Amino acid sequence: xxxxxxxxxxxxxxxxxxxxxxxxxxxxxxxxKRGVLQRQVGAVQAVDGIDFSVRPGETLGLVGESGCGKSTxxxxxxxxxxxxxxxxxxxxxxxxxLSTGQLRPLRRDIQMVFQDPQSSxxxxxxxxxxxxxxxxxxxxxxxxxxxxxxxxxxxxxxLSPEHYNRYPHEFSGGQRQRIGIARALALKPKLIVADEPxxxxxxxxxxxxxxxxxxxxxxxxxxxxxIAHDLSVVRHIxxxxxxxxxxxxxxxxxxAVLYTKPHHPYTTALMSAVPIPDPDRKEGRAEGQVExxxxxxxxxxPINPPPACRFNTRCWKAQDICRTxxxxxxxxxxxxxxxxxxxxxxxxxENV
Amino acid sequence: MTTLPGDASALQDDFGDLAPDPGTPAAKAIEGxxxxxxxxxxxxxxxxxxxxxxxxxxxxxxxxxxxxIAPHLGGGPNLPHTLLIDGDTSLPKGxxxxxxxxxxxxxxxxxxxxxAARVVKGAQWSLLISFAATALTVILGLVAGLLAGYFxxxxxxxxxxxxxxxxxxxxxLFGIALASGVPPHAFGFSYVWLRVTLLIIVIGGFGxxxxxxxxxxxxxxxxxxxxVDASRSLGAGELRIVFREIMPNLIAPTLVFASLAIPAxxxxxxxxxxxxxxxxxxxxxxxGMLNDSLSQYQYDPAYLFVPGLAIFVTVLAFxxxxxxVRDAFDPKAGR
Numbered sequence: 001x002x003x004x005x006x007x008x009x010x011x012x013x014x015x016x017x018x019x020x021x022x023x024x025x026x027x028x029x030x031x032x033k034r035g036v037l038q039r040q041v042g043a044v045q046a047v048d049g050i051d052f053s054v055r056p057g058e059t060l061g062l063v064g065e066s067g068c069g070k071s072t073x074x075x076x077x078x079x080x081x082x083x084x085x086x087x088x089x090x091x092x093x094x095x096x097x098l099s100t101g102q103l104r105p106l107r108r109d110i111q112m113v114f115q116d117p118q119s120s121x122x123x124x125x126x127x128x129x130x131x132x133x134x135x136x137x138x139x140x141x142x143x144x145x146x147x148x149x150x151x152x153x154x155x156x157x158x159l160s161p162e163h164y165n166r167y168p169h170e171f172s173g174g175q176r177q178r179i180g181i182a183r184a185l186a187l188k189p190k191l192i193v194a195d196e197p198x199x200x201x202x203x204x205x206x207x208x209x210x211x212x213x214x215x216x217x218x219x220x221x222x223x224x225x226x227i228a229h230d231l232s233v234v235r236h237i238x239x240x241x242x243x244x245x246x247x248x249x250x251x252x253x254x255x256a257v258l259y260t261k262p263h264h265p266y267t268t269a270l271m272s273a274v275p276i277p278d279p280d281r282k283e284g285r286a287e288g289q290v291e292x293x294x295x296x297x298x299x300x301x302p303i304n305p306p307p308a309c310r311f312n313t314r315c316w317k318a319q320d321i322c323r324t325x326x327x328x329x330x331x332x333x334x335x336x337x338x339x340x341x342x343x344x345x346x347x348x349x350e351n352v
Numbered sequence: 353m354t355t356l357p358g359d360a361s362a363l364q365d366d367f368g369d370l371a372p373d374p375g376t377p378a379a380k381a382i383e384g385x386x387x388x389x390x391x392x393x394x395x396x397x398x399x400x401x402x403x404x405x406x407x408x409x410x411x412x413x414x415x416x417x418x419x420x421i422a423p424h425l426g427g428g429p430n431l432p433h434t435l436l437i438d439g440d441t442s443l444p445k446g447x448x449x450x451x452x453x454x455x456x457x458x459x460x461x462x463x464x465x466x467x468a469a470r471v472v473k474g475a476q477w478s479l480l481i482s483f484a485a486t487a488l489t490v491i492l493g494l495v496a497g498l499l500a501g502y503f504x505x506x507x508x509x510x511x512x513x514x515x516x517x518x519x520x521x522x523x524x525l526f527g528i529a530l531a532s533g534v535p536p537h538a539f540g541f542s543y544v545w546l547r548v549t550l551l552i553i554v555i556g557g558f559g560x561x562x563x564x565x566x567x568x569x570x571x572x573x574x575x576x577x578x579x580v581d582a583s584r585s586l587g588a589g590e591l592r593i594v595f596r597e598i599m600p601n602l603i604a605p606t607l608v609f610a611s612l613a614i615p616a617x618x619x620x621x622x623x624x625x626x627x628x629x630x631x632x633x634x635x636x637x638x639x640g641m642l643n644d645s646l647s648q649y650q651y652d653p654a655y656l657f658v659p660g661l662a663i664f665v666t667v668l669a670f671x672x673x674x675x676x677v678r679d680a681f682d683p684k685a686g687r
Contacts, residue, residue, distance in 0.1 A: 078585050100589065107587035120578035124600035126384055137586045166384030183582065 019089075020223050021077070021110075021191055022053035026086035026096075028072050032303065045302050046072040048247035049086065051329065056190065059217065059224040061238030061255070063231060063270070065299055069247040070227045071115075074195040077225060078112045079103055090191075108138060111184040115196040117176035121168040127154070127179055128164040134186035153182040157212060174205035181212065191223045198233060206230075210237055231274045235259055240340055243267045246310040247302055249329060253342040263332055263342065263349035266311050269293040309347070317348045388603060391680040401676020407669035411475060418476035426455040426466030429473040429636050433464035441651065449654025457658050460641070461648055467658050470636035474659065477631050478638055478666070481551050482617035486610050488556030489563055493609075494602065496560060497567020502575055502594060511564070518561035524623070527554040531629035544635050551630055555620045563609050570605055574598050604681040611674035615667040622663050638663050 029043035047069040054060045062070045075081045077088060079095060088096045095106060114120035121130055131150045135142060142149040151161035157178040168176055177197060184192055194213065198206040210233060216222060228234050234241055235255055242252040243266065251264040262268045272293045295314050300306050306313050312322040329345040332352060385393075395401055414421070422429050436455070438445050442462045449458030449467070457467040500511035527550075534546050541549065574580070575598065583597050624630035625639025633640060641659035649656040 075581075080581050080585055100587075104587040107585060110585075112582070112585045114578040114582060116578055120582050122577075122579040122583075122597055122600070123387060124603070126386075133583065133588075134586045137583070137588050137592065163384075167386055169387070170384055180582070183586075187586075 018055050019053035020056045020058075020091065021225075022051075022089045023077070024051045024087055024089075026050050026073070026076060026088065027084045028069075028076055028081060029084045042303050045247050045305060047076065047083075048302075048305070050244070050247075050249045052242055052249060052252055054191065054223050054225060056223055057217065057221045058240065059226055059238045061234035061241040062225060062227045062244060063229060063234050063241060064244035066229065067299060067302065068244040069302070070229075070244050071195055073244070074112070074193045074225065074227050077191075077193050078110055079106075080112075104138070108187040109190045111187060111189040111192050113177075113180055113184050113192060113194040113197045116200050117173050117180055118200070120180050121176055123168055125167075126164070127159075127166050127168070127171075130168070130179060131182045131186060134183060138187060140187070149186070150182075153186055154179075156185065156216070157182045172205075173201050174208060177201060177205075177209050178212065181209075181216070185216065185220070188220070189222065191225065193225045193227070195227045196229070197226075199228065199230065206233065213237065231259075231270065235274075243270065246299060246305050248310055248345065250311065250346070251342075251344045252329070253344075254340045257342055261351045263344040263351055264311075264346045265315050265317055265348075265350060266295075267344075268350050269295050309345070319348070321347050387681075391604070391677075395676055395680035398676045398679065401673055401680075404669040404672035404676065407665065408673050411666050411669065412479060414472055415475040415479035418472045422469040422473045422476075425469035425472060426459070427469070428466065429469040430465060430634055433459055433466070436464040437462065443648065443652050449652050449658070451654065458654050460644065460655055461652055465636075467641075467655070470641060471638070471658060471662050474631075474636045474638045474641065475662065475666070477548065477635070478618050478621055478663075481548060481555065481621045482614050484552045485556030485559065485617045485620075486613045488552060489559040489613060490606055490610055492557070492560035493563030493567055494599075494606070496564035497569075498571055498594060498598070500564070501568040501571025502590075502598065508568075511568070515561040515564050518558055521558055523554060523558045524627075526558075527551070527624055528627065528629050530554065531624075543632060547630065547632055551621060551624055555617050555624075559613065559617070563613070566605055566609060567602060570602060571598060574601050608674070608678045608681055611677045612671065615670035615674065618663065618667055618670070 026047055027045075027049050028047040029045050031040045032042045032044065033039065034041045050069075050073065052060065062073060064070050072081065076083050079088075079098070083096050086096065087094045090106065090110065095103065098106070125133075128147065128150055131153055132146045134140070135146045135149060147164065151164060154161050154163060159175060159178050159182070163171075168179065171179065177200075181197075197213070198209050201209060213224065213226075214237060217224065224237070226234060226237055238255045240252065241255050241258045242249050243258070243264065244250070245266050251258065251262065251267045253263075258267065259271060259274075262271050272291070297314050300310070300313055306323070308324055308326045309315070309318070309322040312318040315322065325347070327345045327347045329343045331341045331343050332349060333342055335341055427433065433455075436445055436459050437443070444459050444461060444464065446452060451458040455466050455468065457471060459466055460470070496511050496515065500508040530550055531547065534543070534550060536543050538546055580593055580597055583593050588597075621630060621637075622639035622642070625637040626643045628640075628643065630639055631637035638659040642656065642663075645652070645655040645659070
């Protein structure tokens with residue numbers, strides 16, 4: 001296992017040729033300004049150099065604790081934020097620093113589903129206006145008029161076309177999230193970034209919305225970047241899962257492999273926290289892992305993250321090298337059945 | 353959940369464009385109600401607000417048609433009736449300030465002009481000035497609040513500083529100083545209209561800072577809402593976001609502010625006219641009549657009460673209506 005730090009060039013070289021979206025060296029630092037002169041005194045390193053790719057029709061789950069940078073990553077992919085560094089290649093074109101005008105045609109291909117269905121729909125607009133907005137903003141002519149197109153979209157997400165003239169406050173949380181999904185689907189995107197789309201819904205509705213997302217994926221060949229902190233939901237919907245810790249991806253692998261044979265100690269700890277409903281059935285747990293691993297301490301501040309491996313302050317395997325040399329995200333073992341690599345950023349991986 | 357409305361969508365599929373638009377009979381029943389419509393329903397149930405609204409509408413109609421009505425009331429607002437005035441005291445003859453069938457509210461001392469006609473004409477100026485001043489305040493406040501709240505940074509800094517200056521300004525003194533410098537004619541306006549314009553600018557142009565702060569606060573929370581991000585991720589430009597996404601959410605605070613600013617501006621106009629820097633004599637105004645009545649109020653209290661009651665009833669009705677509007681938009685606020 002080589003321990004050379006991964007460079008941008010290496011990231012590009014490893015890039016998946018089939019990828020719809022491939023991200024390399026992506027960084028977002030939010031400056032902290034103080035004083036009368038608004039001098040920059042530091043930066044919140046929300047996302048600090050991540051690489052991954054998404055293939056057409058694939059679902060990549062993005063998990064991690066609160067504040068690990070997963071939502072920031074989502075906002076970078078949809079270019080609601082401009083990255084500090086790195087590239088976002090979408091269909092072979094770097095969209096990391098495009099202007100609002102240059103981005104507009106691209107918006108058709110990358111859409112977003114938001115976390116809070118309460119706040120993601122304008123309370124003053126009817127459902128017709130909300131779901132019809134993409135057509136108006138993009139200036140798209142629809143064969144049977146916008147109203148018909150909106151009603152078709154409403155049927156597609158399991159709402160009644162008669163809801164056209166209703167207002168968001170007249171719907172339940174699950175129905176509102178369906179409206180948000182209908183809006184995201186309006187432009188027939190290739191990639192949907194779903195930022196905790198079910199976190200605000202109660203459990204019975206979560207299943208409905210997740211199943212809807214899966215059905216739509218099969219029907220429309222969508223690729224998802226599915227951001228969540230609920231590990232069971234991510235396991236259910238994802239083909240591959242990337243685990244983030246403090247602005248970095250620590251491990252990325254096939255869903256089945258990651259949940260049963262995690263390599264990174266952080267992933268191992270995370271997976272041990274997934275509750276198993278039946279106390280007699282432990283096979284859902286990672287190999288050789290029965291007891292829950294309790295991590296001590298808090299997540300360090302992203303303003304001043306620990307040197308080298310960011311997990312070294314809480315890792316039970318940490319040694320000197322973990323504090324001096326940053327472990328690169330490298331492939332371990334062969335490809336999975338689905339042809340995916342298992343990459344991990346650790347000097348002392350587990351389950352090898 | 354696949355509870356599709358089988359009937360409507362099936363019809364669409366089978367008959368295509370020939371099928372009745374799903375918006376006809378079935379959809380009529382399912383028509384949604386906007387937040388403003390819901391507030392209106394709530395307002396209609398508020399009896400005090402509805403009575404107040406009737407008074408407000410009546411006063412507005414009176415003011416709007418004053419030029420048509422006033423000339424027919426007891427000879428019009430400026431026609432003297434010296435026969436009705438006692439030559440010794442210069443007070444109106446008869447009881448209660450000369451009220452009779454020809455002059456319902458009596459006549460004023462010295463000249464004997466019909467008070468009903470003068471009150472109606474005064475309502476015209478009062479309401480014109482307060483509505484125009486409120487409109488000016490709302491426009492300036494919306495522009496300033498949107499600029500400061502949405503763009504932030506140095507724009508916010510400048511607007512905040514301006515608002516602090518305007519809030520600290522001695523408006524009454526400024527108005528008095530400006531009024532004394534108004535020429536008899538300018539820009540094709542007569543003296544009366546120049547003073548009216550000045551009042552609108554002084555009352556409206558100095559009231560925006562307060563509303564601007566309300567708007568700024570609202571915009572600061574609205575711009576962080578996910579529907580703004582959603583619109584941006586669809587490719588919407590800044591103008592669309594400001595006018596289509598944020599502005600509609602400012603309807604409630606704007607209506608509430610306006611319905612409470614109008615009575616305040618009626619009082620401000622009355623105060624300026626009382627001080628002699630508002631509507632110039634002999635043009636009637638409520639404040640001017642109050643001022644005129646003060647010298648003889650011990651002998652002719654009716655002259656004090658008529659314009660005083662006009663101000664009181666109008667302002668009270670507007671305030672009660674404004675409270676109703678606020679409660680209708682924000683039922684949780686309670687009383």
